[in-house]
Amino acid sequence: MSQKTYKPKDAPTLSPEVKVDEPREAVSSEERLQIERPSLRDWMDLRLGWYGFVRKNLDEPMPAGVGWWQTLGNLLMTLLVFQFITGFALAMYYSPSPDSAHASVKHLTYEVGLGSFIRGLHSWGSTVIVIAVVLHMLRVFFWGSYKKPRELTWVVGVIIFQVILGFSFTGYLLPWDQKAYWATVVGTRIAATIPVVGHALLVFIRGGEEVGALTLTRFYSFHVMLLPASLILFTFLHLYLVRRHHIAGPVTPAKGAPVPFYPNQLFKDAIVLLFGVGLLIYLAVALPPGLEAIADPTGTDFSPRPEWYFLGLYELLKVMPSGWEVVATVIIPTGITIGMFALPWLDRSKSRHPAKRQWIIMSGFAAILLIGLMTLKGILETPPEHKKSEATLAGSSDIPKAEATQLESLGE
Amino acid sequence: MPKDNLNQDNIEISRRKMMGLVVGVINLGLIGAIVGPMVGFAAAPLGNKRKSRWVELMDESRIKPGEVKEVNYSLLVVDGYHEVEQKFTVFLRRSEEDVICIDPACTHLGCRVDYHADQHKFICPCHGGVFDDEGTNKSGPPPKPLERHPVKIEAGKIWISREV
Ligand code: HEM
Ligand code: FES
Numbered sequence: 001m002s003q004k005t006y007k008p009k010d011a012p013t014l015s016p017e018v019k020v021d022e023p024r025e026a027v028s029s030e031e032r033l034q035i036e037r038p039s040l041r042d043w044m045d046l047r048l049g050w051y052g053f054v055r056k057n058l059d060e061p062m063p064a065g066v067g068w069w070q071t072l073g074n075l076l077m078t079l080l081v082f083q084f085i086t087g088f089a090l091a092m093y094y095s096p097s098p099d100s101a102h103a104s105v106k107h108l109t110y111e112v113g114l115g116s117f118i119r120g121l122h123s124w125g126s127t128v129i130v131i132a133v134v135l136h137m138l139r140v141f142f143w144g145s146y147k148k149p150r151e152l153t154w155v156v157g158v159i160i161f162q163v164i165l166g167f168s169f170t171g172y173l174l175p176w177d178q179k180a181y182w183a184t185v186v187g188t189r190i191a192a193t194i195p196v197v198g199h200a201l202l203v204f205i206r207g208g209e210e211v212g213a214l215t216l217t218r219f220y221s222f223h224v225m226l227l228p229a230s231l232i233l234f235t236f237l238h239l240y241l242v243r244r245h246h247i248a249g250p251v252t253p254a255k256g257a258p259v260p261f262y263p264n265q266l267f268k269d270a271i272v273l274l275f276g277v278g279l280l281i282y283l284a285v286a287l288p289p290g291l292e293a294i295a296d297p298t299g300t301d302f303s304p305r306p307e308w309y310f311l312g313l314y315e316l317l318k319v320m321p322s323g324w325e326v327v328a329t330v331i332i333p334t335g336i337t338i339g340m341f342a343l344p345w346l347d348r349s350k351s352r353h354p355a356k357r358q359w360i361i362m363s364g365f366a367a368i369l370l371i372g373l374m375t376l377k378g379i380l381e382t383p384p385e386h387k388k389s390e391a392t393l394a395g396s397s398d399i400p401k402a403e404a405t406q407l408e409s410l411g412e
Numbered sequence: 413m414p415k416d417n418l419n420q421d422n423i424e425i426s427r428r429k430m431m432g433l434v435v436g437v438i439n440l441g442l443i444g445a446i447v448g449p450m451v452g453f454a455a456a457p458l459g460n461k462r463k464s465r466w467v468e469l470m471d472e473s474r475i476k477p478g479e480v481k482e483v484n485y486s487l488l489v490v491d492g493y494h495e496v497e498q499k500f501t502v503f504l505r506r507s508e509e510d511v512i513c514i515d516p517a518c519t520h521l522g523c524r525v526d527y528h529a530d531q532h533k534f535i536c537p538c539h540g541g542v543f544d545d546e547g548t549n550k551s552g553p554p555p556k557p558l559e560r561h562p563v564k565i566e567a568g569k570i571w572i573s574r575e576v
Pocket of ligand 2: 518519520521522523536537538539540541552553554
């Protein structure tokens, strides 16, 4: 087994005195093979090796000092399972076409029994996941847990983070209401600010020049096929790496021997799940999801705003002077992403202690402060009252309607 | 004898290497066989070219010099797998000499600008871009003037051309 060939230097081990539940199997698998009439449990275990696997994970040694901060990963896993299940349920009623998307969401929210609750779980779930993932990343960051040999655990984590942002960007469009449509018009236009290839990229993302039917099918296919598949893959890889390298203890080793994962840590995990999932259910019930008017490319009585966790970027766009938007749309976000990927190699200090890696901690604080303040600014700033000036409206109320049949096509 | 054995080993190794190589090449082929068409399929919309069409908007007499007017119209356009009647908005601005047609899509990130007649300005609700009544960018993030559509006046009617 891998344990024989690989064992990290700082791997925590349970001292023999620590009490764990006795392995159930008093006899070896060889001996059990010989049992004439094995119990179903023995029969299954012989084939699956399941109990050994469960046992090993329940006995996983937790260094002293590991506790509440290490429960976030488990919370994330649970929330992801919730997202998968509610997403699967929503897809039973949803139809990804501009003709029917809005109507199908309206139907499932207001007419289907429990529809509002299921949709609430899914949409609030994305928010709670983003909060939990950010907290999880911050704890790994301040603990310096990304250092050797856990670099790839971190890198896979950053990939997962990108996938989660991809989920929220593509999912936001699906209800096909005003908010969805305009956030996507603006969000996809960001691609067009990239020099040279920008326009081609925009058409590729939208599936055409404008946000339309093909944008919706494209986003839908990413949201329900590619992103979930990648998320599952990378999450398993992440968990495998977490177990392979074991949880890193506190930056200054705490007194005391490692204890098994079960029951102490699992108990803390369960408490956090109770509150995390409880909060999610509360939000889904107390603040049921809404639906705005159907997407309207001509509508003016609407001021587009993205999902709250993209508001930082939105505010950044406001302060960029003309001609510099590529800095806000591409350079800063890409820079932060590259910095995140490269973090384990940027931070060369041997020690995980924050005092021993001051400039990394400082840049981390700076980035968090920038993103946090910008997001806060975006949240606090009530959308500017976006009234049509009456004078213009009066003149144009008798709208001429050029009939499609009247058109003559002149070509280029 | 020992010499023979050595040769045997060499043959064995190069045979292993050869087979490994073939497996690798086949695998690359398999990846190419699915990724290539996949990328082409997903990128197909890049090949679509837009054509410009002339659209009749309204009587010339309905807009006076110095006025800016919001005009909504709809067109039958192909949107992916279906034809839809899509609504569009443009602003017409008439000066003493001519009529210009301004597209409301902000040149920053595409929000729809609003005309504020009292200030003679187009203002974008998104990141606060401001344009004068001819569509020239005045302040805020927009990098260039609002786009214009060609206009012609024929038999007292205003026509504009747009790409769809
Ligand atoms: C939905 C996404 C994620 C899930 C389900 C997940 C799950 C977990 C779990 C269960 C653990 C062990 C317990 C704990 O420390 O909480 C863990 C540890 C870790 N995670 Fe995540 N994680 C996710 C996202 C991320 C992200 C976005 C990053 C960083 C960018 C990251 C980096 C790490 C690292 C470096 C560790 C090792 C910590 C240590 O050994 O002390 N994870 N993750
Ligand atoms: S989209 Fe108009 S200012 Fe940004």
